[in-house]
Amino acid sequence: MNITAIRALIRNDLRLYRSDRRAVIVGILMPILIAAFFGYLFGQNSSDEEAGKVPIAVVDEDGSAITRAIITQIAGDSMLQVTPLAREAAREQVRKGTQQAAAIFPKGFGEQSVAALFTGRDKPHVELFVDPSQAMSSRLVQGMLAQYAMQEISKEAFNGAMGRQNLQQMLAELSTQPVTGQRRELMELMQSALRLNDLQAQGTAGDATRPALSIPYEVATTSVTASTGTPYNSFAHSFAGMSVQFILFAGIDAGIMLLLLRQRGLWQRIRAAPLGKGEFVLARMISTALISAFQITIIYLAAMLIFKVRIEGSLPGFVLVAGAFCLLNAAFGLMLATVGGSAPATRGIATMVMLLLVMMGGAWVPSFIFPQWLQGAAQFTPTHWAVNGLDAMTWRGLPFSEALLPAAVLSGTTLLCLAIAIWRFRWEE
Amino acid sequence: MASVTTGNMLEVMNLTRRYGARVAVDCISFNVQRGECVGLLGPNGAGKTSTLAMLSGIAAADSGQILVSGVEAGGAGMLALKRSVGLVPQDLALFDELSARFNLELFGGLQGLSGPVLEERVLSSLTLVGLAERAGDLVKTFSGGMKRRLNIAGALLHDPELMLLDEPTVGVDPQSRNAIFDNLEVLKRGGKTLLYTTHYMGEAERLCDRVLIMDHGRILADAPVQRLKADHGNLEQAFLHLTGRDLRDAEEGVK
Numbered sequence A: 001m002n003i004t005a006i007r008a009l010i011r012n013d014l015r016l017y018r019s020d021r022r023a024v025i026v027g028i029l030m031p032i033l034i035a036a037f038f039g040y041l042f043g044q045n046s047s048d049e050e051a052g053k054v055p056i057a058v059v060d061e062d063g064s065a066i067t068r069a070i071i072t073q074i075a076g077d078s079m080l081q082v083t084p085l086a087r088e089a090a091r092e093q094v095r096k097g098t099q100q101a102a103a104i105f106p107k108g109f110g111e112q113s114v115a116a117l118f119t120g121r122d123k124p125h126v127e128l129f130v131d132p133s134q135a136m137s138s139r140l141v142q143g144m145l146a147q148y149a150m151q152e153i154s155k156e157a158f159n160g161a162m163g164r165q166n167l168q169q170m171l172a173e174l175s176t177q178p179v180t181g182q183r184r185e186l187m188e189l190m191q192s193a194l195r196l197n198d199l200q201a202q203g204t205a206g207d208a209t210r211p212a213l214s215i216p217y218e219v220a221t222t223s224v225t226a227s228t229g230t231p232y233n234s235f236a237h238s239f240a241g242m243s244v245q246f247i248l249f250a251g252i253d254a255g256i257m258l259l260l261l262r263q264r265g266l267w268q269r270i271r272a273a274p275l276g277k278g279e280f281v282l283a284r285m286i287s288t289a290l291i292s293a294f295q296i297t298i299i300y301l302a303a304m305l306i307f308k309v310r311i312e313g314s315l316p317g318f319v320l321v322a323g324a325f326c327l328l329n330a331a332f333g334l335m336l337a338t339v340g341g342s343a344p345a346t347r348g349i350a351t352m353v354m355l356l357l358v359m360m361g362g363a364w365v366p367s368f369i370f371p372q373w374l375q376g377a378a379q380f381t382p383t384h385w386a387v388n389g390l391d392a393m394t395w396r397g398l399p400f401s402e403a404l405l406p407a408a409v410l411s412g413t414t415l416l417c418l419a420i421a422i423w424r425f426r427w428e429e
Numbered sequence B: 001m002a003s004v005t006t007g008n009m010l011e012v013m014n015l016t017r018r019y020g021a022r023v024a025v026d027c028i029s030f031n032v033q034r035g036e037c038v039g040l041l042g043p044n045g046a047g048k049t050s051t052l053a054m055l056s057g058i059a060a061a062d063s064g065q066i067l068v069s070g071v072e073a074g075g076a077g078m079l080a081l082k083r084s085v086g087l088v089p090q091d092l093a094l095f096d097e098l099s100a101r102f103n104l105e106l107f108g109g110l111q112g113l114s115g116p117v118l119e120e121r122v123l124s125s126l127t128l129v130g131l132a133e134r135a136g137d138l139v140k141t142f143s144g145g146m147k148r149r150l151n152i153a154g155a156l157l158h159d160p161e162l163m164l165l166d167e168p169t170v171g172v173d174p175q176s177r178n179a180i181f182d183n184l185e186v187l188k189r190g191g192k193t194l195l196y197t198t199h200y201m202g203e204a205e206r207l208c209d210r211v212l213i214m215d216h217g218r219i220l221a222d223a224p225v226q227r228l229k230a231d232h233g234n235l236e237q238a239f240l241h242l243t244g245r246d247l248r249d250a251e252e253g254v255k
């Protein structure tokens, strides 16, 4: 084996890389910028205080105490930004996207809702206009409505004048009907509600709180990350995704460079040297992997120094996953150069495939928001394992053993690409 | 030429090369003696580059035999052939984005040179082609003539006995051509065996001991320059007489 020649080829590739300022900028600066952007974006949504409020409209056609109370509650919610509007204006603004949803309380809502609370019959309708591109917002609004309406309607039943009127009306209605066991219990429930209401009305309740039904629990959320108390750093995921994407870009570039090299006189000079295919392939593998390793090192250094990303898991595990990915990238570039046709066509197809893999791998948006079938398919993309492996070793804070499977999958793919590359590499002419 | 090293540097027997149905080199045979300078002349598409490709181990022959210093090329002999042959490709074979020195360091490294030996060979090769002063400059800042000279230097690093030069003077001005010529004469005086192709008959007259005239993959004449000049007046007349006056690019077809 001509070690001197291999070393000369590697050194030359590194010199070419160093002379190419564009490669350095695209391969290092771009991923840092984009990861910073994505990390900032996702970081916002994960904390309540900083999150952008969802703009919704409310239309109060009823104007009752109940609807006014519900709207006041909704307007006070930190996740919503509420604008009272007329029906047509609300529809128009949802259509334009100014409001993400509009809730309409029709005439009679207050009255009917108190009655329906006990009987379950003749429920009033709340109309909801939704922006179809904002499915999450419409669900959020429905959840909010359920919570606040329940609270305010029951409060009215137990405390308000309209509630008392309604209860009396229903009791009168029920007393004209034949008495069954169930009906008697219901009447007793209503009568005790009415007594409660009377106490409130006479101001003799002796208690400042006005009784109402409410959701009988509160949710305490804890982000499960490396160690309790360490806040989730959304930059950690975005840096994993973007370094994978832009290192693959560089891998494609390396492949294209080899394709172009083969069309130049230089190829003849290399072929005229006492050098075999194996030595050439080995040199290319090493030089491309070294360049990838350089990229990922600088990108993660920036992530750590500027964006406080930490390797909370195992450092050797991180190095293992990153190293396996760098080798995969080198083999991927080589394979491209051997199966590709013309340089522009190869670059186009490779970029498309690569972006698809990167997207499926969860580098852009976390893969858990994918539908089930897509999550299943993502398991077959090496990018998924690369991103997951880097995630595991950084913000998830998992031990070295969790790096083994990702590294093994990446290495298996490397061998596959390499086998194709060696098989298809035309060295003899 | 009084030389202690006698005998054949290169022996070629029945060498054939096809591209699909097209026969680029058609069963040619010739010898080149040690220290000799032989011109390989022929119109466009004659098969010159294809011949040099086989002699330098870049392309495999479909049939035939190549002996370099009596050793048959092919298999283990291929590496020996590559070590004793220096190829100057017809297309410039240089990295424009790197300096002249870095280019030559790669080419020397590919030949197995490293360390001080490599540095010494890089410097002496650059000196021979008159580019030592520009060693650190990027090749893309060089003129066409300088690139051609650097292209030659790229084949000199391992001090090969046999040099194959494919149109080393193409596309340069008369001054640069003279400079290249001086370089080749230095190499020739230094005892190198040269086989080189050119379309400039004057060059061949000036430098070569012998010429091979090739067309359609065959060798039409293999004779000392003096004899062809005596027979036809000058080399150009001999060339046109043997290869005809038709334009070549028009009849590029499958034979």
Ligand SMILES: Nc1ncnc2c1ncn2[C@@H]1O[C@H](COP(=O)(O)OP(=O)(O)OP(=O)(O)O)[C@@H](O)[C@H]1O
Residues within 6 Å of the ligand: B019, B022, B023, B024, B042, B043, B044, B045, B046, B047, B048, B049, B050, B051, B090, B252
């Ligand atoms: N890679 C290739 N594929 C197909 N045909 C080829 C290839 N290389 C050369 N040929 C054909 O082989 C023949 C000889 O080509 P070659 O390049 O050896 O000629 P040449 O004498 O060097 O010509 P020139 O003076 O133009 O450089 C030509 O007909 C050419 O079209």
Ligand SMILES: [Mg+2]
Residues within 6 Å of the ligand: B048, B049, B050, B090, B166
């Ligand atoms: Mg040619």
